[in-house]
């Protein structure tokens with residue numbers, strides 16, 4: 001596969017942008033490849049600057065649940081565009097999106113729009129700290145909650161992939177307030193809460209983890225977090241930036257039937273444009289300025305183009321049968337990958353929730369970041385490179401989830417599984 005144009009662009013970019021990229025994992029360093037520069041995308045396919053076409057399972061890292069360039073979303077953005085790109089004043093789209101979101105996710109009695117998942121989680125913990133009058137935050141190893149100072153402790157894929165500690169530049173007094181515990185380890189949480197529970201503002205969790213590869217919550221784990229936070233007067237924050245509108249229409253909180261105090265969204269909520277949101281209980285959200293004294297603002301927050309894209313996307317995913325079909329496509333992909341790995345005699349632990357999937361090159365089961373790190377990352381790297389050279393675009397890290405969109409066809413899945421079969425036979 002010829003990738004000359006990508007290589008030339010990357011050489012230029014490296015001189016101008018740190019690592020040649022505006023977000024680290026994109027550089028493909030851990031898998032020993034150079035990034036592809038993408039020139040366009042449509043449906044389940046993306047096209048690089050050299051004109052090669054790939055079946056895409058990254059989906060811009062989650063947002064593209066309808067596939068790329070969905071006509072309804074494109075129309076909505078185009079129509080909004082005709083009326084101006086930014087007002088810095090309230091617009092009708094914001095009300096429409098807020099109302100759709102709180103209808104789909106009933107725990108969101110009120111919601112505030114921001115521009116990224118990072119902003120959503122960062123603002124949510126500020127609010128949790130203000131509401132409880134406490135400073136400590138508990139998170140889980142391998143969970144990523146954006147790159148705000150308080151979260152760069154055992155922060156999952158990006159940091160893990162690059163093998164850096166993740167905290168240079170973060171004041172010690174802040175990182176000391178963040179405690180990180182092994183995912184699915186209720187016992188450790190119990191012990192930790194017994195010692196510092198009264199100082200804990202919130203426990204924040206990816207209700208299905210997707211930033212250390214796909215790791216499911218064990219039965220009872222999320223229920224336990226709900227119970228223990230109530231017991232100690234701490235807030236439970238679901239970071240649904242990835243799982244929201246992904247693992248079910250109403251996100252993980254619907255799928256597992258848990259009501260968090262606050263939730264964070266991003267990715268799908270913006271339909272491919274930069275949007276994040278946080279929301280939850282009315283009494284807590286009422287503390288945000290201008291009603292309350294917790295400050296949080298944004299020049300481009302509630303941007304009309306972004307809101308229009310979000311509204312158009314949420315309207316599509318609400319259609320009956322949407323999630324059933326999507327999950328069926330995903331299960332045939334994961335079943336197919338498992339089968340060809342088994343035939344090749346390669347130990348693989350693959351799983352999915354809704355249209356989020358993961359495949360670890362290890363026997364499994366994988367219930368924590370420590371389990372995930374047992375994966376053969378060299379084998380994954382070879383798998384990644386050969387798949388990409390054969391027209392299948394996966395996330396360039398063993399510690400990322402993959403995504404199926406409603407644009408992926410049965411033929412796409414069949415071709416992907418056949419390609420994986422050939423590639424696995426070559427790389428062992």
Ligand SMILES: *Cc1c(COP(=O)(O)O)cnc(C)c1O
Nearest residue numbers: 116117118144145146241242266
């Ligand atoms: C992607 C992600 C974020 C960060 O969102 P950005 O829009 O990249 O800032 C936060 N939390 C989770 C769970 C994510 O997957």
